[in-house]
Amino acid sequence: MKFALFKSWGIRERLVSIAVVPATIMFVVVSLSLYFASRDEIRSDISERGNILAAALAESSRYAVVSGNTTPLNQTLHGLLAIDRSIISLQITDAQRTMLTSVGDNQTELAEIQVFERPIRAQIPDVDVFDKTGGPHIAAPAGQSASFKDGNAVGYVRVVMSALPVLEAKRQRVYAGLTIVLLALVVSGIAGLILARRLRDPLNSVMTSLRGIREGNYDVRLDDHQRGELGELQSTIVAMAKSLSQSRQELESQVEARTSALQNAIELANQADEERRRLIARSNVVVEEERRRIALEIHDHLNAALLFVRLESQRMGRLAALLGSNADAKEIESVADRISATTADLYDAARTITKKLRPEQIDTLGLKGALEEMLRNYRSAHPQCRFDFRAPTKFPKLTAELTITAYRVIQEALSNIVKHADASMAAVTLLAKPSQNDISITIEDDGSGFNVKKRVTAGIGLIGMRERVAAVGGSIKIVSDPNTGTKITIELPTKGG
Ligand SMILES: Nc1ncnc2c1ncn2[C@@H]1O[C@H](COP(=O)(O)OP(=O)(O)O)[C@@H](O)[C@H]1O
Ligand SMILES: [Mg+2]
Structure with a gap:
């Protein structure tokens, strides 16, 4: 001090x-x-x-x-x-x-x-x-x-x-x-000043160079080269700047090499991801197409055949009744009845399968109509839970791919609610945002909720939802809390994407 x-x-x-x-x-x-x-x-x-x-x-x-x-x-x-x-x-x-x-x-x-x-x-x-x-x-x-x-x-x-x-x-x-x-x-003061000036000028240039080096400017030139200690200081700084510049260049080239390697890896990963998405989207389309074909096959052939068998067995029963009341005739009549009843059961089962494979309303009524039907079924199957459905009166007609994506995602979300949530209320909301060229879907419940961040190893329902949404260029957000339940928000682009 x-x-x-x-x-x-x-x-x-x-x-x-x-x-x-x-x-x-x-x-x-x-x-x-x-x-x-x-x-x-x-x-x-x-x-x-x-x-x-x-x-x-x-x-x-x-x-x-x-x-x-x-x-x-x-x-x-x-x-x-x-x-x-x-x-x-x-x-x-x-x-x-x-x-x-x-x-x-x-x-x-x-x-x-x-x-x-x-x-x-x-x-x-x-x-x-x-x-x-x-x-x-x-x-x-x-x-x-x-x-x-x-x-x-x-x-x-x-x-x-x-x-x-x-x-x-x-x-x-x-x-x-x-x-x-x-x-x-x-006189000696003036001499001191002159000496100080002669010392200060080279020192100032040295300091300027050091400041430059601190700011990353390694191109150091000291024109006024001195002798003795000052000269040594100057040449040390020049040498230091040179070696700093070299190491920076080496470092920069290393970073550049690493960055480009990283970029390549990212590009490869992105490409792989893109290909995987395309594959999934394609396989979804193929699966849906196959389901539609099978449903059609069942509807056109199996159901027609079952209808024919039923009508034939009923005719067989009527013919047997004409034979009188002997035991054989009675036996034939009862077999015909049983065949008719079984065929009716088979017919119902086949109809249920076709519905599941490909709800026919999707092609006839569009997404909104198919969802109304889906929720009606849920209401009658699970009366302990209230199912709400909200959609604008004029909901736009979507492409077949978007329609089936939205339908399958909602189907999985509702199935999770009845399987896991133990909810008293569930609601599906459709929203069309023509200005932003996309539709938004929310499926929410007031059930038990779950940890969204925890990786699920057992089921693939949520994974499938994410993949389906990503395949059409949409986004999905899942928020879940034990106190308030689960809310899934999905945005799907209706154009481009
Ligand atoms: N709405 C929900 N409410 C509570 N838990 C849910 C809900 N949706 C999903 N889950 C939880 O997330 C897990 C993963 O679901 P998912 O991938 O569809 O597989 P899965 O339905 O076959 O079990 C479920 O096992 C369940 O614990
Ligand atoms: Mg599931």
């Missing part, structure tokens, strides 16, 4: 800070320590020099004080002031501290002032040996004769010095140095 700021720095910030920060710190530390160290040095140097200067001046100004001729001394003092900038003022006074001569700023209020004072002591023959006319003169200046004894102070030297001017000069030098360092920092 502490270094989060530095972590977010880019190359430019890092390089510039490397170029600028250490040099700045070094310069500031070195200059400040030198400045503070030299301050103390300057101070002690000044006190040393002040003492020496005061002593030397006390010595050399004795004659001027005694003689009262301060002009040459004044010149000397000016010279000293000019060569040493730490001297603020030089003052020479007499014994009463009356100013005889002075140079520099006497009223200074500068800080860091150091004052060095020395008495100017009389020495024999420190007397004005010449009078103003140039003749010998032994007298002391007026009013001073009493103090003119050897060793007495005849005046004072005051040297006022300060470290400030020298320090000021030193500070100016530090400022000048700082300015130079600032310039140097700017």
